Amino acid sequence: MNKKQKNALYRILISAALLILANVLPLPYWMKCAVYAAAYLTVGWDILRKAALGIKNKQVFDENFLMAVATIGAIVLAVVDGSGDFNEAVAVMLFYQIGELFQSIAVGKSRKSIAALMDIRPDYANIEVDGQLEQVDPDEVAVGSVIVVQPGERIPIDGTVIEGSSSVNTAALTGESAPRDVNVGDEVISGCINLSGVLRVKTTKEFGESTVSKILELVENSSSNKSRSENFISKFARVYTPVVCFSALALALLPPLVRTVMGLPADFGSWAYRALTFLVISCPCALVISIPLSFFAGIGGASREGILIKGSNYLETMSQVKTVVFDKTGTITKGVFEVVGIHHNKEEAARIIEYAAHAECASSHPISQSIRRHYGQEPDRNRVQNIEEISGQGVTATVDGVSVAAGNDKLMRKLGVEFIPCRSAGTIIHVALDGEYAGHILISDLEKEDIREALDALRSVGVTKLVMLTGDAESAAKQVAEHVGIDEYHSELLPGDKVEKVEALLRELGGGKGKLAFVGDGINDAPVLSRADIGIAMGALGSDAAIEAADVVLMDDDPMKISRAIKISRKCLKIVYENIVFALAVKLICLILGALGLAGMWAAIFADVGVMVLAVLNAMRALKTK
Amino acid sequence: MKKSYKIEVDCANCANLMEQAAKKTPGVKDAVVSFMALKMTVEFEEGADPAAVMKDVLKACRKVEPDCEIFM
Numbered sequence: 001m002n003k004k005q006k007n008a009l010y011r012i013l014i015s016a017a018l019l020i021l022a023n024v025l026p027l028p029y030w031m032k033c034a035v036y037a038a039a040y041l042t043v044g045w046d047i048l049r050k051a052a053l054g055i056k057n058k059q060v061f062d063e064n065f066l067m068a069v070a071t072i073g074a075i076v077l078a079v080v081d082g083s084g085d086f087n088e089a090v091a092v093m094l095f096y097q098i099g100e101l102f103q104s105i106a107v108g109k110s111r112k113s114i115a116a117l118m119d120i121r122p123d124y125a126n127i128e129v130d131g132q133l134e135q136v137d138p139d140e141v142a143v144g145s146v147i148v149v150q151p152g153e154r155i156p157i158d159g160t161v162i163e164g165s166s167s168v169n170t171a172a173l174t175g176e177s178a179p180r181d182v183n184v185g186d187e188v189i190s191g192c193i194n195l196s197g198v199l200r201v202k203t204t205k206e207f208g209e210s211t212v213s214k215i216l217e218l219v220e221n222s223s224s225n226k227s228r229s230e231n232f233i234s235k236f237a238r239v240y241t242p243v244v245c246f247s248a249l250a251l252a253l254l255p256p257l258v259r260t261v262m263g264l265p266a267d268f269g270s271w272a273y274r275a276l277t278f279l280v281i282s283c284p285c286a287l288v289i290s291i292p293l294s295f296f297a298g299i300g301g302a303s304r305e306g307i308l309i310k311g312s313n314y315l316e317t318m319s320q321v322k323t324v325v326f327d328k329t330g331t332i333t334k335g336v337f338e339v340v341g342i343h344h345n346k347e348e349a350a351r352i353i354e355y356a357a358h359a360e361c362a363s364s365h366p367i368s369q370s371i372r373r374h375y376g377q378e379p380d381r382n383r384v385q386n387i388e389e390i391s392g393q394g395v396t397a398t399v400d401g402v403s404v405a406a407g408n409d410k411l412m413r414k415l416g417v418e419f420i421p422c423r424s425a426g427t428i429i430h431v432a433l434d435g436e437y438a439g440h441i442l443i444s445d446l447e448k449e450d451i452r453e454a455l456d457a458l459r460s461v462g463v464t465k466l467v468m469l470t471g472d473a474e475s476a477a478k479q480v481a482e483h484v485g486i487d488e489y490h491s492e493l494l495p496g497d498k499v500e501k502v503e504a505l506l507r508e509l510g511g512g513k514g515k516l517a518f519v520g521d522g523i524n525d526a527p528v529l530s531r532a533d534i535g536i537a538m539g540a541l542g543s544d545a546a547i548e549a550a551d552v553v554l555m556d557d558d559p560m561k562i563s564r565a566i567k568i569s570r571k572c573l574k575i576v577y578e579n580i581v582f583a584l585a586v587k588l589i590c591l592i593l594g595a596l597g598l599a600g601m602w603a604a605i606f607a608d609v610g611v612m613v614l615a616v617l618n619a620m621r622a623l624k625t626k
Numbered sequence: 627m628k629k630s631y632k633i634e635v636d637c638a639n640c641a642n643l644m645e646q647a648a649k650k651t652p653g654v655k656d657a658v659v660s661f662m663a664l665k666m667t668v669e670f671e672e673g674a675d676p677a678a679v680m681k682d683v684l685k686a687c688r689k690v691e692p693d694c695e696i697f698m
Contacts, residue, residue, distance in 0.1 A: 062639070063637075111664075220665070221667075224660055237642060284639060285638070285639065
């Protein structure tokens with residue numbers, strides 16, 4: 001508890017003690033009044049002050065005003081009817097303050113626990129000055145500096161390892177607890193914790209541009225994107241309070257007038273009391289606090305699992321997703337090309353790959369890289385001469401005096417080599433040696449191991465349509481789509497076509513309740529990410545562009561996270577609706593009972609504070625995502 | 627231009643009232659107050675001087691919630 005809260009607690013305790021004394025001690029009437037007054041003012045003076053300031057500033061209808069009017073009204077009634085029973089007035093104020101205190105503690109707690117989740121801000125960076133380590137502000141480290149990260153420390157800035165090897169824990173960023181090994185030459189990402197060895201890291205970015213800063217910025221800004229529910233509640237609160245106040249006024253004046261006209265006793269006292277009960281119920285606190293708290297907790301809980309949601313509006317949309325569109329590479333497949341087969345003609349497979357790897361030794365194309373990886377050794381460049389890359393076709397070179405051509409159908413046709421087409425789906429690299437066809441290498445982008453489970457999980461959370469978009473050839477697309485169980489696929493698309501396809505799918509949904517999510521790897525798909533109802537970028541760790549463009553960022557490339565994100569958002573929205581319905585229902589019932597004279601002020605204040613406590617406790621459930 | 631400020635406020639409804647007050651202040655194009663993050667994000671009109679505008683924003687906020695604070 002902070003100072004303010006302690007202060008409030010003391011006032012509540014003193015006031016409660018005074019209230020008990022006033023009831024227990026056999027005091028003369030005027031002494032009793034004095035003790036009641038002391039109890040009332042101890043706990044309620046700040047409410048009275050704020051109510052007075054509110055009237056002065058022409059901001060009448062706030063909860064302070066309501067509480068002030070209700071309690072003063074109750075005191076006046078007690079004086080007028082001569083009962084001298086001020087318990088109700090003091091108790092209402094007392095319970096109101098207990099509720100406020102509870103709310104303030106609960107909110108403070110959730111703020112702290114969410115802040116702790118996102119506590120990835122590094123406090124310092126170690127730089128070496130004359131052989132001594134010196135701690136400096138990460139903000140002051142220039143790009144290209146060498147920083148030293150010791151075991152147990154957080155990597156403060158993105159960079160490349162130049163010395164040392166270690167394993168790093170990325171749990172704070174991805175929710176993934178298995179450590180990742182890093183060696184010289186590997187990129188390391190800020191926010192990860194270095195576990196075992198000392199690392200020397202050459203920074204590649206400034207602190208402000210590093211992953212950790214980007215993520216913190218995203219999380220901090222997420223609260224300014226408000227959801228429809230939040231906007232509804234703040235609008236509702238603005239209308240609700242004045243409406244209840246005027247109803248209270250009507251309740252105090254109209255029935256007695258009608259009774260007078262009908263010749264009955266006016267009974268002003270009891271109608272005034274019912275009106276005051278109305279005022280106690282009119283405070284919208286439970287709603288106003290629990291809705292943003294639920295969203296805040298939901299976003300916090302998701303970020304602990306490596307799912308960053310850029311605002312409660314996106315959380316809301318996420319919960320209504322019915323169609324999920326995948327950009328194949330990097331989401332359904334790993335985005336890493338691998339040699340999956342060598343179909344040879346006369347030569348041995350090993351020789352084909354050896355020649356191909358040497359011919360492709362200078363190329364940085366992903367296909368060439370996959371061939372070299374499969375070869376398993378570093379090609380000896382001294383054996384290779386006359387390398388010629390033919391864009392969009394392949395490579396020709398002389399290896400050990402043999403002229404090698406490696407490339408697609410077009411290259412073979414150009415060279416006049418007769419080739420055997422391959423029936424398997426994937427990228428085909430034909431190899432010709434000295435103008436004679438030797439065979440072909442089949443390269444394909446591997447499916448993620450758990451993609452089928454991930455798609456099943458999506459269906460089980462209510463996604464009705466799964467669509468795959470790809471720039472790949474029809475045959476490759478068909479094979480993948482059938483194998484993983486996609487409902488619909490579109491192949492041979494250019495980046496611009498993907499936007500069109502998504503727009504067509506959006507039209508199909510017809511802007512109704514069901515929303516469309518687009519999942520991409522964040523590379524080259526910014527236009528589609530922003531066109532979809534909700535853009536999800538996966539494997540975004542270290543990719544600024546993806547973090548900027550997407551609405552939801554999955555820090556690693558685990559496809560199961562998509563259904564997790566939908567589940568988390570559903571749970572959060574369910575809590576929000578529960579709170580809205582529960583709070584409104586209780587208030588409405590109390591208003592009716594109050595108007596009929598069946599519920600007194602005691603019941604009203606218990607209902608008010610009780611609903612708030614329950615709503616806040618319910619909201620905190622959103623933090624638990626398991 | 628957008629800037630965000632740390633704020634101090636005790637109740638969620640007061641935060642909503644502060645948002646309303648800030649939005650109505652001349653020189654402010656849009657304002658969002660997050661009670662949970664205790665942050666006010668203000669988008670200024672073009673050519674407005676943020677320091678001067680924020681003074682008015684604070685004044686307006688104090689009117690709706692006497693105990694609030696905006697840290698500039």
